[in-house]
Amino acid sequence: MTIKSETLLTLPLFSGLTPEENTRLLANSRMRNCEGGAFLFMHGDTIVNFYVVCRGIVQIFRATPDGHEVTSDLLIAGDSLNADEIITKQDTHNKNARAVDDVLLLEIPTSWMLENLSNFDHMASHLMATLSDRLHSAQIEAEHQSTMSATQIVACYLQRLCILYGFDPDGFELPYSKTLIASRLRIELETFSRALKNLRDEGIEVDGTHVSFTDTQKTSDFVCDQCSLSEECPAHIELHKTSQNITKYVA
Amino acid sequence: MTIKSETLLTLPLFSGLTPEENTRLLANSRMRNCEGGAFLFMHGDTIVNFYVVCRGIVQIFRATPDGHEVTSDLLIAGDSLNADEIITKQDTHNKNARAVDDVLLLEIPTSWMLENLSNFDHMASHLMATLSDRLHSAQIEAEHQSTMSATQIVACYLQRLCILYGFDPDGFELPYSKTLIASRLRIELETFSRALKNLRDEGIEVDGTHVSFTDTQKTSDFVCDQCSLSEECPAHIELHKTSQNITKYVA
DNA sequence: CGACACTTTGAAGACGATCAACGCCGGTGG
DNA sequence: CCACCGGCGTTGATCGTCTTCAAAGTGTCG
Numbered sequence: 001m002t003i004k005s006e007t008l009l010t011l012p013l014f015s016g017l018t019p020e021e022n023t024r025l026l027a028n029s030r031m032r033n034c035e036g037g038a039f040l041f042m043h044g045d046t047i048v049n050f051y052v053v054c055r056g057i058v059q060i061f062r063a064t065p066d067g068h069e070v071t072s073d074l075l076i077a078g079d080s081l082n083a084d085e086i087i088t089k090q091d092t093h094n095k096n097a098r099a100v101d102d103v104l105l106l107e108i109p110t111s112w113m114l115e116n117l118s119n120f121d122h123m124a125s126h127l128m129a130t131l132s133d134r135l136h137s138a139q140i141e142a143e144h145q146s147t148m149s150a151t152q153i154v155a156c157y158l159q160r161l162c163i164l165y166g167f168d169p170d171g172f173e174l175p176y177s178k179t180l181i182a183s184r185l186r187i188e189l190e191t192f193s194r195a196l197k198n199l200r201d202e203g204i205e206v207d208g209t210h211v212s213f214t215d216t217q218k219t220s221d222f223v224c225d226q227c228s229l230s231e232e233c234p235a236h237i238e239l240h241k242t243s244q245n246i247t248k249y250v251a
Numbered sequence: 252m253t254i255k256s257e258t259l260l261t262l263p264l265f266s267g268l269t270p271e272e273n274t275r276l277l278a279n280s281r282m283r284n285c286e287g288g289a290f291l292f293m294h295g296d297t298i299v300n301f302y303v304v305c306r307g308i309v310q311i312f313r314a315t316p317d318g319h320e321v322t323s324d325l326l327i328a329g330d331s332l333n334a335d336e337i338i339t340k341q342d343t344h345n346k347n348a349r350a351v352d353d354v355l356l357l358e359i360p361t362s363w364m365l366e367n368l369s370n371f372d373h374m375a376s377h378l379m380a381t382l383s384d385r386l387h388s389a390q391i392e393a394e395h396q397s398t399m400s401a402t403q404i405v406a407c408y409l410q411r412l413c414i415l416y417g418f419d420p421d422g423f424e425l426p427y428s429k430t431l432i433a434s435r436l437r438i439e440l441e442t443f444s445r446a447l448k449n450l451r452d453e454g455i456e457v458d459g460t461h462v463s464f465t466d467t468q469k470t471s472d473f474v475c476d477q478c479s480l481s482e483e484c485p486a487h488i489e490l491h492k493t494s495q496n497i498t499k500y501v502a
Numbered sequence: 503c504g505a506c507a508c509t510t511t512g513a514a515g516a517c518g519a520t521c522a523a524c525g526c527c528g529g530t531g532g
Numbered sequence: 533c534c535a536c537c538g539g540c541g542t543t544g545a546t547c548g549t550c551t552t553c554a555a556a557g558t559g560t561c562g
Binding site: 118132224 | 313315316319321323335336337338339340345346368369370371372375376378379380382383384385386387389390392393394396397398437475476
Binding site: 149150187188190191194 | 517518520
């Protein structure tokens with residue numbers, strides 16, 4: 001499996017690199033294939049690599065003391081797996097990462113990343129921006145968790161999904177199983193199922209895996225500003241475009 | 252109000268600066284005093300400054316559509332107020348910041364921060380580490396929110412409070428009002444009050460504002476690993492030491 | 503002393519989790 | 533070809549926990 005240099009350049013993260021740095025990046029990174037169900041790394045493993053998803057879906061999750069699995073995130077092409085672990089005091093992963101379907105990863109040693117952060121404008125600024133965005137999202141989501149009903153949370157999630165993946169609001173298919181989404185939203189599958197029924201009243205029709213926003217006005221009154229279809233998030237749009245580029249080049 | 256240069260050097264964030272850079276930092280920053288209740292900035296305001304708390308308590312909060320206030324964080328000396336807003340696409344604050352008591356702040360223009368991030372090792376690495384830590388904490392907390400009972404959440408919080416502030420586990424006073432803590436934990440004041448009663452069974456005695464861990468064994472069985480007294484978090488300890496240094500020098 | 507903010511306590515209600523049963527579908531094996 | 537199974541999703545009933553509303557208690561400060 002070879003990587004075209006243009007591929008890496010399409011990632012915002014590497015967009016500031018000089019041609020020379022890019023060459024060294026290619027020499028130090030490699031593509032890794034993971035079949036569905038395989039662990040990319042586990043909680044407690046030593047941190048050695050930084051990963052970027054190029055194709056497929058990766059589930060980030062943590063195990064509670066009682067053995068229950070809690071999904072922290074679902075990542076798609078263009079997402080970095082563990083940007084927060086490049087610079088950290090601890091040397092072991094604080095979460096599990098598992099391939100949901102067949103996944104293609106860009107694998108770069110964290111040591112190499114660290115050495116090449118020295119020029120801020122080349123990579124570090126992008127990395128910091130990513131961390132800032134993630135932090136902001138995490139805080140918004142925590143706020144949602146405690147102020148909105150399960151139905152509202154699901155509505156917001158579907159909206160963001162549609163924006164992030166660039167789906168057609170008039171009709172699209174859920175990209176993951178309902179079990180996975182429920183876990184991601186930290187609600188039970190049963191609650192999720194019931195929430196989907198309630199959404200009909202709010203202008204969101206869900207039948208099987210098919211979703212369609214039937215009454216945009218009603219929906220936007222219901223979901224939070226941050227997740228509204230009307231408000232396009234530039235970062236997400238860009239990310240999605242990048243994802244498409246990567247899958248195109250790497251294939 | 253003058254700032255001794257040693258004061259700034261005690262902040263991990265600025266520990267990599269050269270003497271020359273430090274001089275420029277002093278020239279470009281200033282101390283700001285805020286009395287209790289005053290807003291440092293509001294949601295929607297243009298982002299112009301980066302702030303570090305030197306004394307007092309700052310409440311970060313957001314308003315829900317229905318007018319309710321949700322506390323995102325409570326910051327003490329040594330904490331940066333808006334590290335995530337130095338590098339971000341949006342140019343307006345995404346949260347409110349209010350002085351709880353009388354607060355002393357270090358105020359630095361974000362433009363200056365941006366210009367001086369260019370050498371990664373001097374400041375940016377510390378900033379990134381801060382963001383990573385925050386992100387990790389936010390994720391852990393979101394996980395707690397959905398997997399633990401209110402009583403457990405309170406127990407974990409008291410443990411972390413004790414570690415972070417360097418209090419004596421055998422007995423210390425709550426640094427904020429119960430209303431504020433409840434808001435921070437995203438639970439109702441009534442629930443918080445009842446949780447404190449339940450904690451007696453878990454080896455945590457709370458009477459008025461006085462807290463004491465009476466049965467360390469029992470407590471550590473009850474709270475999550477991350478928040479256990481037994482496990483000392485180096486970053487927090489360091490932060491607390493820094494806080495003490497700042498308040499000492501700046502006074 | 504009285505006003506006021508903060509906290510506690512009680513009772514009722516809402517919401518989501520949990521448990522249990524069932525329907526649906528794709529795969530496997532006889 | 534059909535019977536069986538397991539994963540997935542739905543639906544119903546019940547239960548526990550947190551929120552909500554209401555009232556009373558506690559403390560401080562004028």
